[in-house]
Amino acid sequence: MTSGPGCGAGAAETFGRDRMEQILANGVYLGAQYAMIALGLTLIFALMNVLNFAHGQMYVLGGFVTYTIYGQLGLPFVLALMMSCATLFILGALIEKFLFAPVIKRSSRDESTMLLAAGLAFFFDAVILLLFGEKQRGVPKIVNGVFNWDFRLIMPYDRILICVLAILSIVSFILFMQYSKTGRALRALAQDRTAAQLMGVNVDRFSMIGFALGAMLAGLVGGLLVTITGVNLGMGGPTSIKAFMMVMIGGAGVISGAIWGGIILGFMEAFGLAYLAQYGDITYLLIFVSLMIFLAIRPQGLMGKPWG
Amino acid sequence: MIKLSMFQWVGLAIFFLGVFVIVPMMIVSTGRTDLFFTLTSVGLLAIASAGVWLTFYIGRINIGQGAFALLGAYVSAILVTKAGMSFWLSLPLAGLFAAFVAVLIGLPILRLRGVYFAMITLVLTQVFTLTALALPITNGAKGITSIPLPGAVSIFGLTLIPDFATLENPRQAFYFTTAILMVLTYAALYRIVNSRLGHLCRSMQQNEELASSIGVNISYIRILIFAISSFFGGIGGAMFGSIAQSVYPSSFQVADSVNFMLNCFLGGLGYVFGPMLGTLVLYFGWDLLFELGKYQMLVYSSLLIILMLFLPNGLLSLRMRKSGGQK
Amino acid sequence: MSALLEVRHVTKKFGGLIANNDISFDVKENEILSVIGPNGAGKSTLFKMISSFLPTTSGEVRYKGERISNLKPHVVARKGIVRTFQETTIFKSMTVRESIVVAQHLRAKASLAGYFWGSKTAHEDVESFGNYADDLIDFLGMAEIANEQASNLPQGNLRALGIAIGLATDPKVLLLDEPFAGMNHEETMRMVDLIRKVRDERGVTVLLVEHDMPAVMKISDRIVVLNFGEKIAEGTPLEIQNDERVIEAYLGSADDEIGM
Numbered sequence: 078m079t080s081g082p083g084c085g086a087g088a089a090e091t092f093g094r095d096r097m098e099q100i101l102a103n104g105v106y107l108g109a110q111y112a113m114i115a116l117g118l119t120l121i122f123a124l125m126n127v128l129n130f131a132h133g134q135m136y137v138l139g140g141f142v143t144y145t146i147y148g149q150l151g152l153p154f155v156l157a158l159m160m161s162c163a164t165l166f167i168l169g170a171l172i173e174k175f176l177f178a179p180v181i182k183r184s185s186r187d188e189s190t191m192l193l194a195a196g197l198a199f200f201f202d203a204v205i206l207l208l209f210g211e212k213q214r215g216v217p218k219i220v221n222g223v224f225n226w227d228f229r230l231i232m233p234y235d236r237i238l239i240c241v242l243a244i245l246s247i248v249s250f251i252l253f254m255q256y257s258k259t260g261r262a263l264r265a266l267a268q269d270r271t272a273a274q275l276m277g278v279n280v281d282r283f284s285m286i287g288f289a290l291g292a293m294l295a296g297l298v299g300g301l302l303v304t305i306t307g308v309n310l311g312m313g314g315p316t317s318i319k320a321f322m323m324v325m326i327g328g329a330g331v332i333s334g335a336i337w338g339g340i341i342l343g344f345m346e347a348f349g350l351a352y353l354a355q356y357g358d359i360t361y362l363l364i365f366v367s368l369m370i371f372l373a374i375r376p377q378g379l380m381g382k383p384w385g
Numbered sequence: 386m387i388k389l390s391m392f393q394w395v396g397l398a399i400f401f402l403g404v405f406v407i408v409p410m411m412i413v414s415t416g417r418t419d420l421f422f423t424l425t426s427v428g429l430l431a432i433a434s435a436g437v438w439l440t441f442y443i444g445r446i447n448i449g450q451g452a453f454a455l456l457g458a459y460v461s462a463i464l465v466t467k468a469g470m471s472f473w474l475s476l477p478l479a480g481l482f483a484a485f486v487a488v489l490i491g492l493p494i495l496r497l498r499g500v501y502f503a504m505i506t507l508v509l510t511q512v513f514t515l516t517a518l519a520l521p522i523t524n525g526a527k528g529i530t531s532i533p534l535p536g537a538v539s540i541f542g543l544t545l546i547p548d549f550a551t552l553e554n555p556r557q558a559f560y561f562t563t564a565i566l567m568v569l570t571y572a573a574l575y576r577i578v579n580s581r582l583g584h585l586c587r588s589m590q591q592n593e594e595l596a597s598s599i600g601v602n603i604s605y606i607r608i609l610i611f612a613i614s615s616f617f618g619g620i621g622g623a624m625f626g627s628i629a630q631s632v633y634p635s636s637f638q639v640a641d642s643v644n645f646m647l648n649c650f651l652g653g654l655g656y657v658f659g660p661m662l663g664t665l666v667l668y669f670g671w672d673l674l675f676e677l678g679k680y681q682m683l684v685y686s687s688l689l690i691i692l693m694l695f696l697p698n699g700l701l702s703l704r705m706r707k708s709g710g711q712k
Numbered sequence: 713m714s715a716l717l718e719v720r721h722v723t724k725k726f727g728g729l730i731a732n733n734d735i736s737f738d739v740k741e742n743e744i745l746s747v748i749g750p751n752g753a754g755k756s757t758l759f760k761m762i763s764s765f766l767p768t769t770s771g772e773v774r775y776k777g778e779r780i781s782n783l784k785p786h787v788v789a790r791k792g793i794v795r796t797f798q799e800t801t802i803f804k805s806m807t808v809r810e811s812i813v814v815a816q817h818l819r820a821k822a823s824l825a826g827y828f829w830g831s832k833t834a835h836e837d838v839e840s841f842g843n844y845a846d847d848l849i850d851f852l853g854m855a856e857i858a859n860e861q862a863s864n865l866p867q868g869n870l871r872a873l874g875i876a877i878g879l880a881t882d883p884k885v886l887l888l889d890e891p892f893a894g895m896n897h898e899e900t901m902r903m904v905d906l907i908r909k910v911r912d913e914r915g916v917t918v919l920l921v922e923h924d925m926p927a928v929m930k931i932s933d934r935i936v937v938l939n940f941g942e943k944i945a946e947g948t949p950l951e952i953q954n955d956e957r958v959i960e961a962y963l964g965s966a967d968d969e970i971g972m
Contacts, residue, residue, distance in 0.1 A: 128500045130643075176694065184697035188446055191503065192650040193693045195643055199686035207683060314639060318511055321504040329500060362515040365508055372505060373493030581827035581834070584814045591803045598763070598797070599881050600789035600818040609824075 098230045100351045101344075106236055108343025109243035110298055114316065115323035115335035116250060117294030123267035123330035124287040127177060130194040133316030134201035135292050139165050139299025140308030141209050147304075148216035154304070161300030162293050169292025172197065173285045198313065205310050215307035239301050246297060247336065254332060263287050267330065322368055328381025337379050404564050409557065421556040425628060427668045428563035429621045432570045434648040434660035436617030439574065441654050442583070443610050444590035445495070449506030450618045451642035452513035453483040457619025458626035458636055462529040463522060465627075472535035473546065476623050483619025484612040491611040495604070498593075510642040517634035528633035535562075535627060559628050566624065567661070570617055575657050577613070586610060651692070653699020662700055716741040716917055717762070717793070717885055721771035722781070724757050731757040734771065735943045737936050739885070744911055744918040746928045749938035750962060756889070758938065759921045763795035763887050764788040775885070790818060792884035796877070798893065799870035804863040808854055808873055811862060812845040815880035819844070845880070851913070852876050852906070868899055872906065879910065886910065888920035892927045900924060904931045929953065937961070 114136060121129045129135075139161040147157035180193050220234045254260035262283050265273040274280050299308065323342050327334025342364070349360030372378070389397070412420045433454050440447035457479040464475040494505050517523045534549035549555045577583050588596040589603055597603050626632040648667055652659025670688065674681045692700075715738035724732040732754045739745045749755050760766035762773050764783045773781040780788050785795075803811045819841070822834035849858050854876065857869055865873065871891060878886055891907065892900045904927055910916050922928050928935060929949045937945040937952060939961040945952055952958055 122500065126500070128503060176690065180693055180697050188441075188654070189650065189693065189697045191446065192647060193690060195647060196686050196689035196693060199682060200690060203680075203682035203686055207679060318507065318639065322508060325501065325504050325508075329504075359519055362512065362519055365512045365515065369494070369505060369508065369512070372497065372501075376497050376501065576828050580824075580830075581817075581820065581822075581837075582824045584810075585817065587806065588803055588814045591805060592801055594765070594785075595797060595801050595803065595877070597785040598765075598789055598795050599815040599877060600786050600794075602784070602786045604784075 096229050098226075100347050102230055102232055103351075104340075104344035104347035106232070106240045106343070107346055108340035109240050109247065110302060110339075111319065111323055111343045112247055112336045112339025113243055113294055113298045114320045115327070115339045116247065116332065117291040117298075118320045119324050119327070119330055119332065119335040120263075120267075120294070121288055121291035122324065123332075124263065124284055124291075125173075125177065125181065125190075127181075127190045127288075128194060128321075129291070130191065130317055131197040131201055131313075132291075132295055132320050133313035133318075134198050134205070135165055135169070135295035136299040136316050137205060137308055137310065137313045138168075138201060139296030140303040140312075141205060141214070141299075142296065143300035143303045144209075144214050144216055144308055148214070154219050158297065158300045161296045165296025165299075166289045166293040169289035170285050172292070173288035177288065178281065178284065198317070202310065202313060205313075209310070211310050213307050213309040214303075216304055219304050236305055239305060242301055243298070246294075250294070251332065259283070259286060263290075322365070325372060325378055326368060328378030331378075331380040334378055334380035401568075404568070405561070409560065413557075418554060418556055421554075421560040422628070423668070423672065425556070425560050425563045426625075427665055428560075428567040429624050429628075430645070430648065430668065431661045431664040432563075432567055432624075433618045433621035434645045434664050435570050435574050436614035436621075437645045438649045438652075438654065438657075438660040439577070439586075439610055439614045439617075441649055442578065442586045442590060443607055444498070444593075445607075445611075446499070446503035446646065447506050447611075447614065448503050448639075448642045448646050449509040450614070450645040451510040451637040451639065452506075453487060453615040453618030454622030454625070454641065455510075455513050455517060455632075455634070455637040456486060457483045457622035458632045459517065459523055459529070460619070461623035462532050462626045462632045465532055466529055467522075471538065472533075472627055473538050476620060476627075479623035480616040480619040483622075484616040487612045487615030488608055491608050495607040495611055507639060507642065510637075510639050514634050514638050523632075523634070526634060528631060528636075529626075530631040532626060532630045532632070534630065559624075563624060566620065570620075571658065571661060578657050582606070582609075647689070651689075651700055656699070659699055666700065715739065716776065717919065718774040718777075719758075719762065719771075720774065722758065722761055722768050722773065723770045724754070724761060724766065725769045730941050732761070732938075733941045735938070736771075737943065737946055739917060739919050740933075742911065742915060742917055743933040744907065744920070744931055745934050745936065746932040747919070747921045747936045747938060748923070748925070748928055751923075752940075753938040754941040755921045755938055759795070759887060759889055762919070763793065765795070789881060789883075792882075793887065794878045794881045794883035794885070795887040796874040796889055796891070798889055799867060799874060802862045802870055802873055802877070805861060807859050807861055808865075808876065809845055809849065809858045811873065811877050812848055812880045813841045815877045816841045816844060816882075818881050848876060848880060851909075852879075867894070871895075871903065875906065875910070879914070879916070883916060885917045885919065888918060888922075890922055891920055892922055892924040895924075900927045903927075907931060 114132070117135075118129055118132045121127055121132075142161040142164050143154075143157040145157075146152050146160050147154045176193060176197070177190060180189055184190070218235050220238055223231060223233045224237060225231050254264060262273070262278045263286070265276060265278055266280060266283050266287065270280060302308075319342065323338030324335055325338070326341055327336070327338030345364050345367075346360065349364060353360045353363070408424070409421075412418060433450050436453070437447045437450045460482045461472065461475040461479040464470040464478060465472050490509065494502065494509075497505055518525055523529065534555055535546070536550075537544055537548040538546040547558075549558050552558050578586075585596070585601050585606055588599070588601060589606060593603050622637060625636070629636070644667065648663035649660045650663070651667060652661065652663030671681070671685055674685050677684055717739035719735060719737050719739075722732055722735045723730070735758060737745075747755055747758060757766065761768050761781060764781060764785050764787070767782045771781075772779050775791060775793055778791070780791060780793060803814065806814065820837050822831055822837050827834045827837075849855055852872060852875070854869075854872065857865060862870070862873060875886075875888070875891070888907070891903055895903060907918060907920070908931065911918050920931075929952075932949055934946065934948055935952045936943060937955070937958050939957075944957045944961060945955045947955070
């Protein structure tokens, strides 16, 4: 994991940074993509109590798949996105089945999965380095033009499109979790593993599906965002850290918490970059410090259940 | 008054002989003095990892040791370059300051458990890196450079420690200093684990509520352990700064914090000497794979994963007889 | 006999929900007092407040005239009021003996630093911990499982281990959390004997919270009955058995715990 503030998912340049309308729009845009990243992480955590260090790397991998199919091969963007999802879904399923499940079964401590996840993060970094190199990669714009409301709110159409797609994905994910049979089984599993097993939920199978879904969400955001921010090897680690923060703000393992966490971080970043940009990395320092103070007061996060 | 078995005495004697006599002699005779530097790094990382291991012992996954190593490195560097203090005085001060900061930060965050504590300590490392970038006293991204080598220490005209700058091979001097510090650290760790404090830690690791019901002041022990852990981190960091003669915000970052944690996991959390072994194996493993060029990272991480798959309880779990943590 | 433990107007609210409303009673020295009630009557909430594992909303608990509610649990333990847990709360990877040794924390005379350097007091402590542990193991008849790891013990022994850990602290008052839960008749009777023995031979005052009516009737000197968070009766087992409100509460609850 490499660090370095500000090279995360979508911190990039902002437009007309002192207008309130603009800041709010940037907040929504950042918040939507962050929420998606956090959703995947929190899903994996809720189901298996695994802190997926490799989440950021999965996001980057998703970006590179879309880059290859849409940017290099010139195939349609939608197809590339679907391939990003499919790749990460399959990868997630395999990782759960052949790595996490056996280690969880054999280890005397829950924490061993953290080492495994950290090893995976390094592994993905290595694979990405070999396949795609260290350079920043970009793809052609998916739509051209800029939305301009009287210079009060300026936003390129591609950003608006990506933002809408992200929100749609979040909504469909929630609906899926709420109403589909799989979603209900996953929720039962997250709530109480033993009870779910007693109720006849195939725990092994749904753990695998859940992990795969979490990985898929990371891949999907990666695929979406490569069209705007591009993608590079160094993005993985910082993205994981941001995802951890969002999950903590909202309360680990809680779906609504992850969404709130994403939105809050997105808005904090939008405001911070607008007002504090001239002080360099102070924005992130302030975000991190205020998060720590928040957690000191409310350890379970916004939506988490009180414990301990 | 420490009771050790015959087997343990022999092991200890071999260890001392190896670290203080055989290894240095071999290095000097083969002329590979760069190995002094490598081994010194291993020793210092093992000191910091010992701290991480200790926080594991109270059931907290600590991914924040990089923050305290960085803090120690800066405190020592600032005291030496700006206040003209002797390095040998700045070293314990760096450790103590790290411990002091750990108390302040630990008060709120040690209430968190499990993955929550892990995540927040990870963020803590990032906070310290960013703070080092932002503060004037740390000189931002430029860092603090040209830190003088440790000076001489003498009492009543008797030179106890020579001025490192006058030595023919300061690396060798750093090696011995580090070896002594590492021995002290692990001796302390061994005593902590095998004395009452260690027993209380174990009780907390297994169930904090039950521990408090038998009268253990769990918040006090948590803070105490976190402070000791960070003290080790601060000492390790300060030594590093002195050897490199420079400190940058990137000297210790999230990846280092993760590595400290990995050292402990790899060696095994149930064994006092686990972090030392883990550090040695990870560091040399990484070095040995250097030959592989661009495949270094791939092979290294694959090995990590495979190791985890087959030895999920650490390297020392290979030994049937348990030492240290299991009495 | 004077009151050792006084529960005075203790009330607990969770948001709008009242878990315990204005509960008062005394525990006299060297008696066995049981708090009973149907499911959801607020027994375990009251139990946690007495051991300071939960703060009270209002009211207080006193021990020898000194307030012990709303303190840190370890402070209350230090004063000699020690609670046990149900069987899952043990030191899983310690043996029975190790658990008992570690639980003698409060009897330590040496400081933590003293143990670190290996001072004389520390050595004396370690020796006395060992002797005391052996005594206690004998007293509880656990010699056969003394060196067994707690996680390997069968369910039946875990409850006794919990009581052993509590007793190791040398308490004045032992608070037992459902000591008979999930036990068959034979096990229950053995536990009843054990608790009696603890009181008779070690002079420990016992307050327990329980479902199992027959056991409670057999063991208690006095009983406090809760229903819907309120105290509805207090008295000897005989008085309680004939109390109309108690019968009504238990019949009304349509629970499977009408063991009387």
